[in-house]
Amino acid sequence: xxxxxxxxxxxxxxxxxxxxxxxxxxxxxxxxxxxxxxxxxxxxxxxxxxxxxxxxxxxxxxxxxxxxxxxxxxxxxxxxxxxxxxxxxxxxxxxxxxxxxxxxxxxxxxxxxxxxxxxxxxxxxxxxxxxxxxxxxxxxxxxxxxxxxxxxxxxxxxxxxxxxxxxxxxxxxxxxxxxxxxxxxxxxxxxxxxxxxxxxxxxxxxxxxxxxxxxxxxxxxxxxxxxxxxxxxxxxxxxxxxxxxxxxxxxxxxxxxxxxxxxxxxxxxxxxxxxxxxxxxxxxxxxxxxxxxxxxxxxxxxxxxxxxxxxxxxxxxxxxxxxxxxxxxxxxxxxxxxxxxxxxxxxxxxxxxxxxxxxxxxxxxxxxxxxxxxxxxxxxxxxxxxxxxxxxxxxxxxxxxxxxxxxxxxxxxxxxxxxxxxxxxxxxxxxxxxxxxxxxxxxxxxxxxxxxxxxxxxxxxxxxxxxxxxx
Amino acid sequence: xxxxxxxxxxxxxxxxxxxxxxxxxxxxxxxxxxxxxxxxxxxxxxxxxxxxxxxxxxxxxxxxxxxxxxxxxxxxxxxxxxxxxxxxxxxxxxxxxxxxxxxxxxx
Numbered sequence: 306x307x308x309x310x311x312x313x314x315x316x317x318x319x320x321x322x323x324x325x326x327x328x329x330x331x332x333x334x335x336x337x338x339x340x341x342x343x344x345x346x347x348x349x350x351x352x353x354x355x356x357x358x359x360x361x362x363x364x365x366x367x368x369x370x371x372x373x374x375x376x377x378x379x380x381x382x383x384x385x386x387x388x389x390x391x392x393x394x395x396x397x398x399x400x401x402x403x404x405x406x407x408x409x410x411x412x413x414x415x416x417x418x419x420x421x422x423x424x425x426x427x428x429x430x431x432x433x434x435x436x437x438x439x440x441x442x443x444x445x446x447x448x449x450x451x452x453x454x455x456x457x458x459x460x461x462x463x464x465x466x467x468x469x470x471x472x473x474x475x476x477x478x479x480x481x482x483x484x485x486x487x488x489x490x491x492x493x494x495x496x497x498x499x500x501x502x503x504x505x506x507x508x509x510x511x512x513x514x515x516x517x518x519x520x521x522x523x524x525x526x527x528x529x530x531x532x533x534x535x536x537x538x539x540x541x542x543x544x545x546x547x548x549x550x551x552x553x554x555x556x557x558x559x560x561x562x563x564x565x566x567x568x569x570x571x572x573x574x575x576x577x578x579x580x581x582x583x584x585x586x587x588x589x590x591x592x593x594x595x596x597x598x599x600x601x602x603x604x605x606x607x608x609x610x611x612x613x614x615x616x617x618x619x620x621x622x623x624x625x626x627x628x629x630x631x632x633x634x635x636x637x638x639x640x641x642x643x644x645x646x647x648x649x650x651x652x653x654x655x656x657x658x659x660x661x662x663x664x665x666x667x668x669x670x671x672x673x674x675x676x677x678x679x680x681x682x683x684x685x686x687x688x689x690x691x692x693x694x695x696x697x698x699x700x701x702x703x704x705x706x707x708x709x710x711x712x713x714x715x716x717x718x719x720x721x722x723x724x725x726x727x728x729x730x731x732x733x734x735x736x737x738x739x740x741x742x743x744x745x746x747x748x749x750x751x752x753x754x755x756x757x758x759x760x761x762x763x764x765x766x767x768x769x770x771x772x773x774x775x776x
Numbered sequence: 777x778x779x780x781x782x783x784x785x786x787x788x789x790x791x792x793x794x795x796x797x798x799x800x801x802x803x804x805x806x807x808x809x810x811x812x813x814x815x816x817x818x819x820x821x822x823x824x825x826x827x828x829x830x831x832x833x834x835x836x837x838x839x840x841x842x843x844x845x846x847x848x849x850x851x852x853x854x855x856x857x858x859x860x861x862x863x864x865x866x867x868x869x870x871x872x873x874x875x876x877x878x879x880x881x882x883x
Contacts, residue, residue, distance in 0.1 A: 310795065374874055381877035423837060446837040456811035462854040469852045472818070477836040480816045481794070483808055486801050490794060490815070498837070578808040630866060637867030638874065678854035686857030697862045711862040715870065 310489045317492060321606065324495040324502035326419045329607035336740045338753035339608055341615075345508050345551075348415065352555055355411065356516055362410040362439060365516050367398040369524040369668075374638040375651075379658050382716045389658040389665035392533070393651070394521055395672050397643050401438035401470065402431065402674025404517055408505065408544065409435035411513035413443045416501035422446055423500035427491040427605060429453060429464045430541075430588045431673055436503050437476035447476040448500065450491045454482050455581045462687050463587050463646075466678030483581045488605055506604035511548045511611050518552020521670055522561070532558030533668040535657060537650040540565035540620070541593040543601055543613035549670050550616035562618045566653035566720065567594035568646070569622040570705045583706035585625050585688045589646040594620075595723075599731040602739070614725075614732055614758045621720035623652040624703035626710040631655065631718065632681045645681040647673035656720035685709065729758040733768050782821040782831065782848050789818045789850045790833055790843030817841045818850060 313320075322328050332344045350358070359365045372391045380388030399406035409432065416424050423446030426436045433449040440447035449471045453464045460480075468478045479494070481487050495502055504510065522532040536553065538546045550563045570590040573580040584590065598617070601609035631652040632645040644651075650669045658667045677683060689695050694708040700717050703710040712718055733754060746754075746769065755765040782788045795813040819833030819841060831845040 310799065310801065377877060377881075378870060378874055380881075381873055448837055454814070454816075456808075456814075458814075460854075465852065465854045469854075472836070475836055477817070477819075477839065482811065482814045484795075484800065484804065484813050486795055486813050498839070574805050576808055577805040578811055629863065633863040633866040634870055638870055677856055680856050681863070682856045682858075682860055683854065685860040685862070689860075695860065695862055715873075 310486060313489050313492050313496070316496070318607070320492050320496050321502060324500070325504070325507060325606065326415070326501070332608065334753070335747055335750055336744055337736055337746065337750045341612065341756070344608060345512060345610060348509055348512065350512065352515060352519060355512060358414050359407060359410050359513065359516055362414070362442060363400050364406040364410045365399070365520065368395045369521070369528065370395055370641075371528070372639050375634070375655065376658070378634070378638065378715055379655055380663070383659045386662060387660060388663055389535070389661035389667045390663070391654055391658050392525070392666065392668040393641070393672060394517065394668065394670045395641070396517070396670075397672040397674045399435075401434040401474070403435060403647065404514065404545065404671040405430070405432040405435035406439065407513040407517055408432060408510035409439040409503065409513075411509040412436065412501070412503035412507065413439040413445055415509045416445055416503065417443045419501065421499070421501035423448065423498060424503040425450070425491060425494055425498065425500045426503040426505070427487055428505060430467065432505055433467055433476070433478075434470040434474065437471040437474035440476065441474045446500065447474075448479060448494055448498070449476050450479045450487055450494065451481065452483055452487050453480040456482055456578050459582055461582055461587060462678035462683050466676060483576065483578045485576055491605070502605070504604070504606045505542055505544055506606050506609045506611050508610040511544050514544060514548020515552035515555060517670060518549040518554075519556045520552075521549070521668055522553050522556030522558040525666065525668065529666055532556065532561050534665045535562045535564055535661070535667045537564045537566055537654040537657060537667060537669050539589040539647055539650040539671065540567050540613060541588045541590065542597045542604070543609070543611035545671065546613040546616055547611045563616050564619045564621060564653065564657060565594070565613060565617045566621045566623060566650045567591045568628055568649050569624055569721070572704065573706045580706055583688070583691055583693060585684050585693070585709060586628070586646050589649040591622060595728070599728050600735040612757055614728060615756060616759065617725065620723040620725060620728070621653045621657070622723060623649060623656070623718070623720050624700045624710070625705060626700045626703045627652045627712060627718050629681045629685060629709065630712045634715070641672065643672040643675055645675070645679075645684060647671055652718055653720045655715065655718050729760060730768050730772065732758050733765070734772055737769070737772065779826055780848060781824055781826045782845060783824060784821055786821045787818065787849055788821045788831070788833060788845060789816055789847035790831055790841060791816050791846040792843035816846060817843065
């Protein structure tokens with residue numbers, strides 16, 4: 306059986322070429338650099354084409370809402386003159402309940418155009434429901450592979466809810482215990498069925514999110530006369546940050562600050578059977594956010610289209626307790642029962658808005674549906690049943706997997722700034738480690754790595770020199 | 777439930793071992809490495825079987841999967857659960873703060 310995993314992994318390149326209908330080799334330039342924009346444009350769809358495809362699929366054009374009550378709440382404790390206006394793009398209004406419909410609509414469109422009989426995605430998240438929903442509309446068969454249970458067959462209720470929704474849309478859901486071998490099984494299924502790989506990280510999927518950034522810029526211009534000064538993005542694998550930022554740029558919103566935000570899950574191991582049901586968040590957390598930002602090509606495609614370090618201006622983290630508190634506040638003050646994972650950016654936005662002038666505009670660019678299993682009540686009860694302490698207090702005392710500390714007052718919501726310089730160094734270290742032994746960087750590599758980490762070639766050369774000197 | 781049997785065409789769930797512990801990926805945390813990798817799939821039963829017995833199913837995509845019969849007419853039982861006391865007051869308190877702020881600000 307061990308041989309079985311190795312055998313299928315050895316055929317990864319061949320299986321993915323057939324399952325994606327494209328060969329990534331044509332974009333490779335050196336052992337490090339590849340032509341990112343050529344990859345993103347290879348599908349041949351313009352932004353207008355994507356808007357039209359999504360409109361036909363019933364996706365996008367979601368409501369932009371100003372959160373006046375949340376804004377005034379922040380102003381009630383912000384220093385005089387501070388307290389930016391907070392807005393949200395209610396992406397839960399998409400058919401399957403999240404912005405993931407934008408990604409899924411492009412993947413299923415491409416699968417249908419290319420004549421595949423079905424689609425497969427490996428995801429425990431909202432993306433599964435989005436692919437299942439879009440596949441149903443496109444008359445495609447659909448398999449969703451989920452990491453769903455610990456070794457005692459105890460399911461994380463949020464993931465069980467997503468399995469339910471996938472099955473409601475007619476998908477086959479393959480549910481597994483904890484482990485990265487899920488990817489090898491997905492390859493086996495792609496090989497067995499000949500279906501299209503509806504990867505979260507393909508250029509099709511990530512291009513589908515560009516319409517979200519574009520809509521935000523246009524709708525904010527209409528609403529306030531200018532694009533938003535800040536966009537806060539719940540960050541996991543990087544597609545949300547990448548697609549939204551690219552869409553904003555396409556709309557000419559070049560001054561908008563891109564702020565990614567994740568729930569801090571430091572201390573928990575993402576491949577641990579025991580930690581699996583102690584996370585209380587299945588996405589939007591640092592367990593995906595940091596590794597994918599610092600090495601995007603760990604994804605299930607040869608080159609990840611989601612390259613968040615290219616676009617991030619800041620990266621904030623918030624605690625589990627802060628997000629649950631804000632989820633409750635959003636429902637009670639704004640009539641929006643959403644999340645909780647998708648509300649990570651709302652918690653970060655409240656902290657951010659507190660320090661910005663009143664004229665600033667902060668938009669949280671997505672929400673997600675909630676319900677049994679996903680709901681913050683369900684997550685808090687599930688955590689307590691697992692022996693995680695749940696209490697009110699200072700959220701600084703929150704310890705992932707051990708104690709969820711719910712703020713007592715909104716002033717206690719304070720995001721933590723991640724060191725992007727450190728993340729850039731980590732990315733460059735990973736890039737060098739994946740190059741052949743003794744490989745010398747070319748000018749093209751330096752230019753690529755600088756662009757991929759949103760820095761200058763000079764700074765990049767300094768990072769490389771410091772890494773080589775063992776600093 | 778033990779001893780319950782499925783009929784042909786019934787919607788059921790089967791469980792199978794995908795990888796035994798010895799065959800699992802390298803570099804797994806110890807707790808994960810000690811467990812087999814299990815998989816569950818639902819489908820229409822292609823034969824009669826009792827819970828725990830081998831059974832073949834035809835899945836929603838038409839795949840034929842063999843495994844041990846693990847559930848009949850599988851249910852979704854996830855809920856919201858009881859009111860967590862730590863957040864019970866959030867709405868009341870924040871609405872009061874907002875009203876107080878607006879009264880002071882004259883808004």
